[in-house]
Amino acid sequence: MKSLNTFFFMFASFLISAQTIADFENLNLVAGSFNNDAGNTHQFESGNVQLPNFYVDDPSFPYWSGWAVSATIDVSTPGFGNQYSAIPGSGVNGSVGYAVCYNYGHEILRLSGNAKGGLVEGLYLTNSTYAYLSMLDGDGFAKKFGGENGNDPDFFKLTIKKFLNGQLGSDSVEFYLADFRSLDNSEDYIVDDWTFVDLTPLGNVDSLQFSLSSSDVGAFGINTPTYFCLDNVTTADMPSATTEVTPSLKIETWPNPVTNFLKINWMENSNATACLSNTYGHKISNFNLTKGENNLDVSSLAAGVFTLQVTLDGRVYSKVFIKN
């Protein structure tokens, strides 16, 4: 019965939705190259998908987090120096481009255009070469999955949740990039090919949140390299359920990225409480919003990615912004 329902649901979706596939080929990457700096837009765009990028051009050691786009093909070199490669050696079906996520806390995928607020029908996921070889062979910092005796119930799990109307959903889709939890070691696996993950169970979304967890964790956090790769995100251009039961909050925020003051135009009649949190979801401060233009001084914040969340009468507005 469940299979039948799923069939009808998919069939219905097919009938009423046009699809857009974000395959990152529009970024015209040359095989062997990558881009970890999205420039002033701080995001990569493909199809109806936006991938936020954080990049600092440190003269000694440029660093980044969030999303990069890549066409590198190295499937054999272990270590941090090969952090932009996907273990299949290409994008889905041999395509050139794909996205790489360095998951430092929670990373976001935003829908744009006609896809916003609609279904994400699915996406393809795989391991980065860096994480794959680390789990396969271990390195000086992280363990070989299975441990010393091969029986450790290790796992490397990606959890995907949705934001809709600024509210983080409680439902999630879990995808094991590696799973050694079975008592039968022959069932242990590390994902080494592009794997389609159905996200229709999440329903309509504005954005997706990706979080990694691992069994190999210590005082310094996750030891497994927190990377995964993404390709061919299929979104529905005409959402199957676009009716908003709850009207969204009347609020505007700008500029993004911001340097000193984040301007917030609060157009609701009632005052509300806003919460500012960092990329780990840790609260930095709470403050009141009154009708009209509010100025939030962010000059003292370190450069990085932050989230502004406003709640009123059960309605939630959430905005990710970048502090220069």
Added chain:
Amino acid sequence: MLAQSLVFAQNDSLVLLPAVEITAASLRNGQPGSFVEHWSGVDLAENSTQNIAAFLQNETGIYLKNYGAGSLSTVTIRGASASQTAVLWNGLQIQSPMLGQLDWSMLPVFFADEVSMQHGGNSAVWGSGAVGGAVLMENKPDFYTKKQLKIATGYGSFGNWHGQATAKFTHKKWASSTRLFYQKAKNNFQYKPTPSLPSKRQTNAAYHQAGLMHELYFRPSDKTHFGWQTWLQKSFREIPPTTTQTRSEANQADKTARTALNFRLSKGPNILQAKSALFWESIHFKDDQTRQDAQSHFWTNITGLDWQRSISAKLILQLSGNQSFTKAFIKSYADSSAFRQQSAVFSSLRYLNKKTKVQIDGRQELVDGKLIPFTPSLGVEQQVFEAFRIGAKICRNYRLPTLNDLHWQPGGNPELRPESGWSNEVNAQFSFQKNHSSLRFSSVVFNRNIKNWILWHPVSGQPIWSAANIAEVWSRGLENRFHFFWNSAKWNFKIDAGYDWVRSTNQIAVELPKIEAGQQLIYVPEHQGFTSINIRLGGLGLKYRHQFIGAVLTELGSLPSFQTGEFELDFEKTLAEIDSHFFFQIDNCWNANYRIVERRPMPGRSFLIGVSINY
């Protein structure tokens, strides 16, 4: 015998110590009220193939964090961090200014004539880093040995081979000593990852080391003395895989060059000493598998002047000043280099009579134009009755941020303050000596609080970690030592034992790295003990050492306690004026399966056989 003013010196020897020059002890050595252990002569000669960390672990209560034979070794004294132990070669600090610590596997016992370990804080005397303790390696001129050639070699398990040679030559006012060593090992031992699994053989763990130390002394008169010491050393070591790593192709090459000139003039109650030294060290890490290739090196120049005056029979004053410059080079620093300039003045005043010693010290240091808070110390010692002595000490201690903490890109923090705090201790010693036997028992209670403890932690909103003064650590503990010695015309018998209890806890909870308030520091055992028994009949000697290391917390959880034993049989014989010494040693004789560092296996039972010949 050495002139010394050490509180709990271990000066029993089974044979006569070689004669060395009698010198006035600096007030820096053997402060009243502090717990100091001292080794020289035979104690060091019997362990000349070891590094100083392994030697001290056997002899006293330091905790050696050892990644495996020939691999990185750091130490913990009284629950301090690895960078909170000062290491001094002839009174000059030799820790890396980039890391703030030293790889103790690169400190051969063979290159020291005397080794002292000063337990507890001593920053007033030695400056930055002397928080948990200080270890002193000393070279001493030998104007009494006209000619000497000593050759030693040994062969052991896992392809272990070492060769050593010492040549001494003295002519009138000149004395020269040259020491050479070479050591290598395949280090391909077998280990069991878990008791139920078949053994695995360690791979990519070979190492070799070579070193040269040359000393030249000139003594134009009894009152004037010139010295020049040079220490060259290089090592190459493969870095083995962890127990959860399939393979490793990483390796590291270290090179060290140290040279020091010193001058001493004694006139009446005054002693004037001047020193100047130049140190250079480089590290080259390479991993073909991950295509990593990282090189770094630094230069340090230290110049110092000491003046000591016996104001009266009961009062001694010392004034010192020193200046050091360091420049370090690595791509990870802005402009690929960093510089540090330090100037310090030190003064000390000691009062002593037959039963009482009191010493007050003070140090003021200027680092890159910024004053470090004044660092004082006060030590007292009282002979309550002939066999019983008590002492106490209080001092301020500090450790400067390392150049990596300050300048590493990204994450280095130029605004870091020194780690600093106060330590105090009370100690008591009972000693009894009669005819051919001696008995000694000592106990120390210590307490230390360090603020502004430096940790690297994640930066909010950015994917990097940065150094910050965010932790506070409270260390307290108890150190106990027992010593018994008995000899007759044919027999010698010696037993030493020790037990340390150390609680060293973080006082402030930290989210990452995850540390609970009140949690013991990682890799600091709460309990540690050792015992050694030494029996000698004529030229035949038998020694057994046993150590217990309590469980430790680690970055991944915890490691259980373990015990290891070491057995040694040796035989000395003199034929035609040639002294020969043969030894057979079993390390880890109970074949304990243990780990000191997470995922780093240690070898099981191993054997070493060797001989030394002294012309």
